[in-house]
Amino acid sequence: MSNASMTRRPPLRQRLRPREMIRDRDTAVYGVLIIVAVLFPIISIWATNGTALVSHATRAGYWVLLAIGLNVVVGFAGLLDLGYAAFFAIGAYSYALLASPQLASSPAHHAVHITFWILMFVSLVFAAVAGAVLGFPTLRLRGDYLAIVTLGFGEIVPQLFYNFDQWTGGINAVGLIDQPRLPVWIQGPWSGDGPVAWVRDFNFNGDPVAYYVLICALIAAGVILVTNLHRSRLGRAWMAIREDEVAAAAMGINTVTTKLLAFGIGASFSGFAGAYYGASVSLVSPDSFLFIVSITVLVMVVLGGMGNITGVIVGALVMYYIVFYLIPGLPDFARGLASDLGLQSLNNSNGDWPGLAEETQRLNFLIYGAILVGVMLLRPQGLLPSRVREQELKHAAVQEDEAAVEQAHAR
């Protein structure tokens, strides 16, 4: 053992080369993402003379945050969570109730207005606690059973917000939610209307650019923290549990607390995202946290590349583009295409035919489903898979054969 200590350093690093390679791909993706993040608002504002695209990007941002959080639960720890929107709802309502006039009309008779920067962390804590509360009794369950329980939780939470209408306004939603305001000490000549105001009037009054900067900062922080976790003692423990829970326990990993941490940390991201969502949309209603939200986030994670942070980010952006931009735009696109091709007659409704745009509208989910199926067929491992998934799916068949042959030889 000791005679190797002299030559230890270089060979170790050389042996770690595969890992460095994967980091390089990640570095490349991060580089591209950062450049795009910087250039996107500049170019889109310059090209379209408006901030509509930037506000699309701010909405895509919280989906990215949600996907990063769910990836901790599903990708790292291998726990299928179908009720992730519940934590998102808890985060959003935490902010909405504590930063709006809503509580004045509740039994509390007193509106609360706490600043966004504090509530962001309060929402995080609420969501994380909810994650732990849900996790504690249920994490003894495995696989499919856990999925069903989280599914139920995801249905219950929006119903609670819907039914406690004395406090939450129920179906009327919580409106007039406060906008974040930069703390006084950050405000200065650069944030007013003066000549050096390079961040314009940075008071978030529905300004998409301000939200864009905020969500980019949140995502960056999230990525750094999750990357650190992934490469730590806890990250390895999560992977070990995903691979073989019994062996992990025999190696001294407390599976219950480790899984709880995955749930809590995953949930805290959606708490973060929820607070941001409440502030940016300024209206929080129980309808925004239905099952489809959980599923969309899950699809982002799986389609992007489960377990791989860059993959999940890219997956979230692609899915956002498909779900909230491409699909809703299809009817108009189809109508335009038809008239360009001189097929105007298709656009008019005629008997059972409702017109091309309306027909496309009706087929939206079919097209959406077809896209999902197509992507998963072409790239079952996700757009940017983690090393693990890649290996698992690409070589599984071959290696199983090889292993079988080897074992047969060994016997």
Add this chain to the structure above:
Amino acid sequence: MSDAKIDNILEVTNLTKRFGGLVAVDDVTLNIKRGEVFALIGPNGAGKTTMFNNVTGLYRPTSGTVVFDNRNITGYKPHQVARFGIARTFQNIRLFDYMSCLDNVRVGRHVRMRAKVWDSLFKTPRERHEEDRVTEEAMDLLRFVGIAKHANQYARNLAYGQQRRLEIARALATEPKLLLLDEPAAGFTPQEKVELMALVRKILDRGITVFLIEHDMKVVMGISERIVVLDHGEKIAEGSPDEVRNDAKVIEAYLGKSA
């Protein structure tokens, strides 16, 4: 009496494990002395692995006690038992297939690491130092079992014998006082069996007591100091390899069939 207690690292007393109507382990008592190689043998289905599972906390004994290092560990959870200092390998290898060999061993270090969530989140200096140290320790263990050059391969990509070695390295990483090996030589070539016996002696030199289940008589007779024979969950013989080899009951139940 008190001297004997200190000498014994593991004392299993009147242990019974029932699954419904099936009695897998029936009132078995065995004591393992510190620093010896102790073997548990018996025909298939004799309850050997069930015994391991009871000792490591995977099962809770129906009755009886398990005392490890003068501490009653009956009914403790597997991760607590691992913390006390019992590590094990599995009969049908249970590695973390899609983790590198290095990471497999580093998971073994988990229980002796102290970095908290906070340290991991913010990569504190304490966490970084610990990670560096653990990586070195894990490499040392991979060298110890002789698979260091595969450190960055996925565990599942290793050859069968290397996987068995990796499992031992992972178990050693938990710094056990007692190492449980469940059929470590299964499927090995004669050459590999010789290497395995050498490895077990090296483990012994580290001051670790070895408790093994093994079918291969050459291996068992070659390295173990004392042997207990189980048949249908009951202890039918105990003693040195020579004593066991010549025991009429054992020959009838076990050796007789294969000899």
